[in-house]
Amino acid sequence: MTTNMAGNTIKRILALAAVLCMICxxxxxxxxxVSDPSSAAAPGESGEQRADxxxxxxxxxxxxxxxxxxxxxxxxxxxxxxxxxxxxxxxxxxxxxxxxxxxxxxxxxxxxxxxxxxxxxxxxxxxxxxxxxxxxxxxxxxxxxxxxxxxxxxxxxxxxxxxxxxxxxxxxxxxxxxxxxxxxxxxxxxxxxxxxxxxxxxxxxxxxxxxxxxxxxxxxxxxxxxxxxxxxxxxxxxxxxxxxxxxxxxxxxxxxxxxxxxxxxxxxxxxxxxxxxxxxxxxxxxxxxxxxxxxxxxxxxxxxxxxxxxxxxxxxxxGSEYIINTNTGKFHLTDCKLAESIKEENRRQFNGTRQELIDQGLKPCKSCNP
Known part of the structure; x- marks a missing residue:
């Protein structure tokens, strides 16, 4: 981004913010x-609440x-x-x-x-x-x-x-x-x-x-x-x-x-x-x-x-917690021994249902059978 554009951006937001000084x-x-912020009710004091x-x-x-x-x-x-x-x-x-x-x-x-x-x-x-x-x-x-x-x-x-x-x-x-x-x-x-x-x-x-x-x-x-x-x-x-x-x-x-x-x-x-x-x-x-x-x-x-x-x-x-191997496309239970050996860059935690993972095209581990 050019220096001129940066300067123009700063000038513009300052010019726009200047409207805050106007009375009405x-x-x-x-x-x-727009309501005057200073006259707004404080949290917990927002006025009478209608039944509906x-x-x-x-x-x-x-x-x-x-x-x-x-x-x-x-x-x-x-x-x-x-x-x-x-x-x-x-x-x-x-x-x-x-x-x-x-x-x-x-x-x-x-x-x-x-x-x-x-x-x-x-x-x-x-x-x-x-x-x-x-x-x-x-x-x-x-x-x-x-x-x-x-x-x-x-x-x-x-x-x-x-x-x-x-x-x-x-x-x-x-x-x-x-x-x-x-x-x-x-x-x-x-x-x-x-x-x-x-x-x-x-x-x-x-x-x-x-x-x-x-x-x-x-x-x-x-x-x-x-x-x-x-x-x-x-x-x-x-x-x-x-x-x-x-x-x-x-x-x-x-x-x-x-x-x-x-x-x-x-x-x-x-x-x-x-x-x-x-x-x-x-x-x-x-x-x-x-x-x-x-x-x-x-x-x-x-x-x-x-x-x-x-x-x-x-x-x-x-749902439940699973571990996904993004390299193999398989998902495991969190305590699965095979999941422990997944490289960090290929490891992803998932909190949801088994069906959601299957719907995403992932396959269950045959060892832990999640």
Whole structure:
């Protein structure tokens, strides 16, 4: 990327962010008014909750990327939108859910697997407010996003840890980033804690352990019923201390099937399993929808609530652990003697069902007969 382009990018995001100084602003296309963040209810104080109100989290399957749609009382926000080639999948899904306006669009950080599809979303829907971290990038994907924001006359908000915003009868608080992370884009990820009634959700983009340490020392509430596991389940995130602080019932991992990074990593899965946290993965289940009525959670289509889990549901969600030899195309039980001799570069851990592996064209080991 040329020096001129880098300079132009910095100037552009600073110019766009300058709209924060204006007293009164309209949303994209001038049709939606943005609430003043300072007047939003603090988490746990989001106003009276109607008996029929609900909050729904849609962890959209965008392959090796992230995209989460949140609905509360007819209000919507979108966090990330996968790679650019997922634009149609995300916009179509939003339309299927009846989305016409988005109160907020959050691009957690400038990596393409998070912001690639946001350009198309901003051009397709009425967007009241775009929230981006104060970290410029010089890729063409990021340039396109800024072009869309500028073309649609959107307001950019630079988040600050501790600020709270309202969404219908719910609210969310910014919990990261907490400081300057130089060129580590993952640690610049915008993290939020979303509260609806007595239920809560934490989502932190690709924040790594360094950023998690800052969240732990930041003094803000982190406990939640649901954690969207950072960085697609990579071992660079999800420190034991952070997982203990959040202490979720459910851990949602967004990743692509048979991705090149080996996500989610075994270390992360072992930690979640040790803590008794139920793991839900988009590479195994597709789009995951969790609904809250303000008291209980339900994983839609799984006949499961936070009050108890049937044995059948438990098996369908978590399956079993297997070891895959990517060189031979065979899978083994974790205690199989042959699995112990697999070279590290050919070894991959899989948490799911036997049938899923067979459907992928893999063959069971004849020795351990998994």
């Amino acid at each position: 602003l309209t949303g994209c296309a001038g049709s939606v008014t 109100s609900r909050a729904v989290f849609h962890f959209i399957d965008v392959g090796q990327g992230d995209s989460t749609l949140i609905e509360a009382n007819g209000h919507y926000m979108l966090i990330d939108a996968g790679e650019r080639d997922q634009t149609e999948a995300v916009t179509s899904y939003l339309k299927e859910q009846g989305v016409r306006n988005l109160d907020y669009v959050i691009g957690t950080h400038p990596h393409s697997d998070h912001i690639g599809g946001l350009e198309g979303v901003i051009r397709e829907f009425e967007v009241a407010n775009v929230i981006l971290p104060q970290k410029e990038h010089t890729t063409r994907t990021y340039e396109r996003l800024l072009d869309a924001i500028e073309d649609r006359n959107c307001k950019i908000t630079i988040p600050k840890a501790g600020e709270s915003y309202s969404l219908g009868a719910a609210s969310f608080q910014i919990i990261s980033p907490n400081r300057d992370y130089d060129d580590n884009l993952n640690n610049w990820s915008i993290g939020i804690r979303f509260v609806f009634g007595e239920t809560s959700f934490v989502l932190c983009g690709d924040a790594e352990k360094e950023a998690e340490e800052d969240m732990l020392s930041g003094g803000l509430a982190l406990n939640a019923d649901v954690l969207k596991v950072s960085h697609h389940g990579s071992s660079t995130s999800s420190s034991p201390e952070f997982i203990n602080a959040v202490s979720p019932r459910y851990a949602v991992i967004s990743c692509g099937r048979n991705n090149d990074y080996g996500h989610p990593h075994k270390e992360t899965l072992d930690l979640l399993k040790k803590q008794g946290i139920k793991v839900l993965r988009t590479d195994q289940l597709g789009t995951i929808v969790i609904e809250s009525n303000g008291t209980d959670l339900q994983v839609m289509g799984q006949n499961d609530t936070s009050q108890g889990t049937s044995k059948q549901t438990e098996e369908s969600l978590s």
